[in-house]
Amino acid sequence: MALELFDSKTQTVREFVPLKPGFVSIYVCGPTVQSAPHLGHLRSALVYDLLRRWLEFNETSVTLVRNVTDIDDKVLVNAKAVERDWQEFAKEVEQTFNSAYSALGILEPTYSPHATEHIHDMISLVESLIAKGHAYQAEDGSANVFFDTSSWPSYGSLTNQKLDNMEGEAESTFGKKNVHDFALFKAHKAEEPESAAWITPWGLARPGWHIECSAMAKHFLGESFDIHGGGLDLRFPHHENELAQSTANGDAFANFWSHNALVTIQGQKMSKSLGNGISVEELLEVGSWAAIRYWLSSSQYRSNLDYVPTSLTDAQAALDRINSFIKRAKLEADVIDTGVPPAFTNAMNSDLNVPGALAVLHEMVRAGNTALDSNESQTVSSCLSQVLAMVEVLGLMLDQPKAVSLELSQKIEELVELRAQAKANKDFNRADEIRVELTNLGVTLEDLPNQTIWSING
Numbered sequence: 001m002a003l004e005l006f007d008s009k010t011q012t013v014r015e016f017v018p019l020k021p022g023f024v025s026i027y028v029c030g031p032t033v034q035s036a037p038h039l040g041h042l043r044s045a046l047v048y049d050l051l052r053r054w055l056e057f058n059e060t061s062v063t064l065v066r067n068v069t070d071i072d073d074k075v076l077v078n079a080k081a082v083e084r085d086w087q088e089f090a091k092e093v094e095q096t097f098n099s100a101y102s103a104l105g106i107l108e109p110t111y112s113p114h115a116t117e118h119i120h121d122m123i124s125l126v127e128s129l130i131a132k133g134h135a136y137q138a139e140d141g142s143a144n145v146f147f148d149t150s151s152w153p154s155y156g157s158l159t160n161q162k163l164d165n166m167e168g169e170a171e172s173t174f175g176k177k178n179v180h181d182f183a184l185f186k187a188h189k190a191e192e193p194e195s196a197a198w199i200t201p202w203g204l205a206r207p208g209w210h211i212e213c214s215a216m217a218k219h220f221l222g223e224s225f226d227i228h229g230g231g232l233d234l235r236f237p238h239h240e241n242e243l244a245q246s247t248a249n250g251d252a253f254a255n256f257w258s259h260n261a262l263v264t265i266q267g268q269k270m271s272k273s274l275g276n277g278i279s280v281e282e283l284l285e286v287g288s289w290a291a292i293r294y295w296l297s298s299s300q301y302r303s304n305l306d307y308v309p310t311s312l313t314d315a316q317a318a319l320d321r322i323n324s325f326i327k328r329a330k331l332e333a334d335v336i337d338t339g340v341p342p343a344f345t346n347a348m349n350s351d352l353n354v355p356g357a358l359a360v361l362h363e364m365v366r367a368g369n370t371a372l373d374s375n376e377s378q379t380v381s382s383c384l385s386q387v388l389a390m391v392e393v394l395g396l397m398l399d400q401p402k403a404v405s406l407e408l409s410q411k412i413e414e415l416v417e418l419r420a421q422a423k424a425n426k427d428f429n430r431a432d433e434i435r436v437e438l439t440n441l442g443v444t445l446e447d448l449p450n451q452t453i454w455s456i457n458g
């Protein structure tokens, strides 16, 4: 059975066939670096990490782009509220995201472009949209530029909505022709720092959020690519607007649209007004990063994932069962090359049914324990090998009982980065010093060709 994925544009599960055989291109909307990550951000990044790992396991070369929105209304407002330079503030928040991703075992994307590094791409795209009659400079003569929704009959096709029934953009309507038109560039405001504005053909302005993704997806993946992913909360208006901009420009854009469902807290939507949000720090008081990864993987990506007080202890118990089987079996049997069981492949191919795949993994652990009890060493060897292969595909982190605080993981990340810089500068003494410093923190490093993975000893 080939990989089948749900395409949220056509609302059907269909066979996933890459545009270019053997290569898969994925664009995932990354964070707006305005405040520390919440569970929803981590879940979304993990879903596409699992998809990427599964594709790579099946010998597909994956290009994954996950952008960083480092200029946005909320970045400016939140930086101002704490009297910080917005660029430094954005960098710092980004670091908290990277630390959390890394601690969760999420592989680094192939590219993680910053919006502020691609202003030129955005300007070119907007110029092209104006030339084609799908965008216009504000009628009040300001540097605001809008997408003209009335010029694009397909507007609404991603979420299957008609213009008349849609909610208007909540943003300022100054100079807009229609209430549904959305900003491509926003004129510089006197109360905002000048460093947050760029010289554009329309005056001093900064980009709107939606145009960033259209421009960066095209820059890295071309006019058409395989999968566009993100959280369900981004479908409208963000993804609808991305689709409109890119297709109105004549680009085919994404072949599949994929959206992961949200994280709920004891059956309720996570929201500021309910005050029921759970921070990563709070979770780490209850369980390890490994348990968080296991728990975040334990629901199919299109189902809501509900946090209850026992979520992480249950996840840790499940990990412990796998771990203790592996430890016992390694003493008795050799690891052979078995690959993963067909039932695991079927589950993963069935719209990335990770809970189904985890059920196969636990069944194999049970069978392995039975074989250990009756001294059937060949069966033990086969079960052990398949369990290890499945653990690898799912990126499950075993033997990591120690919780790492966000602060510590941030410090480790910084040291790992400094060490990489020292190595790049051929300053090997400094690199060694940093390694010792990391060892003293209990950190083990594994140098891979393009990155260094760290883990902390329990």
Ligand SMILES: [Zn+2]
Residues within 6 Å of the ligand: 028, 029, 030, 213, 238, 242
């Ligand atoms: Zn986006």
